[in-house]
Amino acid sequence: MPILEKLAQPSQARHWTDSIPLEYHYTAGVAGEEFRRELRDNGRFLVSKCSKCKNTYIPARMYCPDCFIEMKDQFPIDMPGYVYSFTSVNRNRSGSDTDSPIMVCLVKFEGVKGGIVHLINMDDPNRVSIGMKVTPSLRNQSERTGAITDIIAFIPISTGPSKVTSGEGKAKTQDAEAGKIQARSLLHSIEESGYPIEVDEMTISSLRSKIGKGELLTREEDRLLRGLGDKAREWRKAVKSSSETEPDDTLSG
Numbered sequence: 510m511p512i513l514e515k516l517a518q519p520s521q522a523r524h525w526t527d528s529i530p531l532e533y534h535y536t537a538g539v540a541g542e543e544f545r546r547e548l549r550d551n552g553r554f555l556v557s558k559c560s561k562c563k564n565t566y567i568p569a570r571m572y573c574p575d576c577f578i579e580m581k582d583q584f585p586i587d588m589p590g591y592v593y594s595f596t597s598v599n600r601n602r603s604g605s606d607t608d609s610p611i612m613v614c615l616v617k618f619e620g621v622k623g624g625i626v627h628l629i630n631m632d633d634p635n636r637v638s639i640g641m642k643v644t645p646s647l648r649n650q651s652e653r654t655g656a657i658t659d660i661i662a663f664i665p666i667s668t669g670p671s672k673v674t675s676g677e678g679k680a681k682t683q684d685a686e687a688g689k690i691q692a693r694s695l696l697h698s699i700e701e702s703g704y705p706i707e708v709d710e711m712t713i714s715s716l717r718s719k720i721g722k723g724e725l726l727t728r729e730e731d732r733l734l735r736g737l738g739d740k741a742r743e744w745r746k747a748v749k750s751s752s753e754t755e756p757d758d759t760l761s762g
C-alpha cells in the first residue's frame with residue numbers, strides 16, 4: 510500500500526510490531542544534585558532555607574514554592590527525623606506477594622518542610638508508630654553513588670509520643686543499637702577520608718577497639734568521634750577543592 514493511499518474500509522488497515530529504542534535521562538536539577546552529592550560524600554541531608562519566609566525545605570531545592578525566589582542558603586541538617594506517616598506493602602513491583610510486609614514511611618524533620626519517603630527497618634512492623642524518631646542507615650561511603658538508595662532504610666532511635674507497645678527498656682536498646690551503627694559508619698568514613706589520623710591515633714584506636722567489640726561509646730567518646738568526623742570531612746573537602754583547582758593553576762602559571 511503506497512504511503513498516501515487512503516483507506517476506504519477499516520478492514521484495509523494493517524499493522525506490524527517492532528520496537529523503537531528510547532532512552533530517558535532524568536536530571537535531579539541543580540539543588541537536587543547538591544542534595545545527592547552531600548548524601549554521597551558526607552552522608553547528610555541538605556536543606557534549603559528561604560531568606561524571605563524563613564521556611565526550610567528538604568530535599569534542598571532552588572526556589573521557594575511560597576515566595577518564588579531563589580534560595581541561596583543551603584546547609585546539611587544533623588538531627589533525627591520522625592515518622593509522619595507509614596504503610597505496609599505486601600506486593601512487589603511485579604504484583605506477586607512479598608515474603609514479609611515491607612514498611613514504607615514518610616520521614617519529616619522538626620522545623621523543616623517536605624520529607625523523605627523511604628523504607629523503615631524494624632524487626633516487628635507492628636511497632637512502627639507516628640512520631641517515632643528515626644535515623645537513616647546509610648551504605649558505606651565507598652558504595653554510595655548519590656542515589657536515594659544510598660539510604661538503606663530508616664531505623665528507629667526511640668519511640669515517639671504515640672508509643673503503644675514498646676517498653677522503655679526496648680526503646681533504650683534501640684537507641685543503643687542505632688548509636689552503635691552510627692558510630693561504626695562514622696569511624697569508617699573517617700578512616701576512608703585519608704585524613705592524617707596520626708595526631709589522634711590514640712583516640713582513634715581506643716574508639717576503634719570499642720566499636721569493633723560492639724560496645725557502647727560514652728558521651729565523651731561520642732563527642733570525640735563526632736569531632737574527628739568533622740575534621741575528616743573538612744579534610745576531604747580541602748583535598749577535593751585543591752585537586753579541582755590545580756589544573757587551572759598549572760595552566761595559568
Ligand SMILES: [Zn+2]
Binds near residue numbers: 562564573576577
Ligand atoms: Zn519563601
